Amino acid sequence: MGFFDKIRDGLKKTRDNISGQITQMVNSFTKIDEELFEELEELLVMGDVGVETAGYITGQLRERVKQKGLTDPGLIMEELQDTVAQLLMGDDTLHMGTKPSVILVIGVNGVGKTTTIGKLASRLKQEGKSVILGAADTFRAAAIEQLEVWAQRADVPIIKHAEGADPAAVVFDTIAAAKARGCDVVICDTAGRLHNKKNLMDELSKISRIIGRELPGCDKETLLVLDAATGQNAVHQAREFQSAAGITGIVLTKLDGTPKGGVVLPIKRELGLSVKFIGVGEQVDDLQPFDAAAFAAALFDTEGRPPVQAGAAQPELVEEPEEEALEEVVEEAGEAREEPAEEGREAPAIVWDLPALDGGESEPEPEEELREKKKRRFWPFGRE
DSSP, rough: HOOOHHHHHHHHHHHIIIHHHHHHHHOOOOOHHHHHHHHHHHHHHHTTHHHHHHHHHHHHHHHHHHHHOOOOOGGGHHHHHHHHHHOOSOOOOOOOOOOSSEEEEOOTTSSSHHHHHHHHHHHHHTTOOOOOEEOOSSSTHHHHHHHHHHHHHTTTOEEETTTTOOHHHHHHHHHHHHHTTSSSSEEOOOOOOSSSSHHHHHHHHOOOHHHHHHSSOOEEEEEEEEEETHHHHHHHHHHHHHHHHHOEEEEEEOOGGGGGGHHHHHHHHOOOOOOEEEOOSGGGEEEEEEOOOHHHHHOOOSSSOOOOTTTTTOOOOOOOOOHHHHHHHHHHHHHEEEEOOOTTOOOOOEEOOOOOOOOOOOEEEEHHHHHHHHHHOOTTTTEE
16 A cells, blocks of 8 residues: 555545545535635534634635635635645654654653654664663553553563653663663653643653763754644644643644544644644554655545646556447457357357367357457456
8 A cells, every 4th residue: 555545545524524525515516606605614623623713724725725716616615625735734744853762752642652652762773773661651541561662562672661751761771771772762761641740741851861861962852743633632632742842843643533633723823833743554564654645635535546746647548349249359259150049049159160279179158258258358457
């Protein structure tokens, strides 16, 4: 399955919830007017896009329609897709130019933080990078054991301490091991508690000081993992973590199981945070790098085809042969003759004398079987 297909399949529920309803609404209009924009904004809000972001999108769409002088509602979807794609454009790549680079991963319980770390480690290793994990979320029950399982699956080393240990000490030992082993990337599982932002901020500040002292000038990413199924609550979590932890990017998980994938839009528009990865399935390779254009295309593509790039070669259409052509093929294959009807048949059987492949005499074949064989020469995989 290709990159676009994975994203499209993963966004099915969101697409049905947002673009499916918008398409039905647009098709009910005969002209582009203010009522259309009002209904569009309402549907966007219902699709977990949020009031502010929905207003922004419809405002941008009004400008596009006005500038291009559009009057046909059928053209709205393409303009909406382009508007969403431009909204989502941003710095969606990981910055890992130093050796080692550090990735801190944060997220509340249940959002898929540990799974994301394992999938990310596997992806980076497949790209040829050496990765080491640090189990620095030392207070959540079973967090260390879960990360160990993923370290084994990804076949990467892990540094851990006992449960309840100082997270900064785990990060210190992980960095020391990375330098000793020449690792390219350090991924640390860090705290994800929001009930006391001061403790969270203090803990992350201490970790940042350790990194700054042991790896001065290194590239560092702080990724917040959010569950797309929580909808607008994910936006609230992002806002709280952003104020406490200095988030550099978002990983949005479980998109394949929710119709609330539209939450990616307010995260970008209202918080200015770029989505770095999206989770569209349970498999290791279902953690996909975020691509704004591909996301928008998959969100609004109702025909199951990726957008055709300008200048790309178009597939050559092969016309099916007419029935008359089939008749000619059958007639040219040999001479037909009529045999007496068998017992129980109402009409005589029509058979064809065909030359055998080895030069000998061939067995006569019934007309219906021959026709089927000739059809398969034209449609080897069927008409559908």
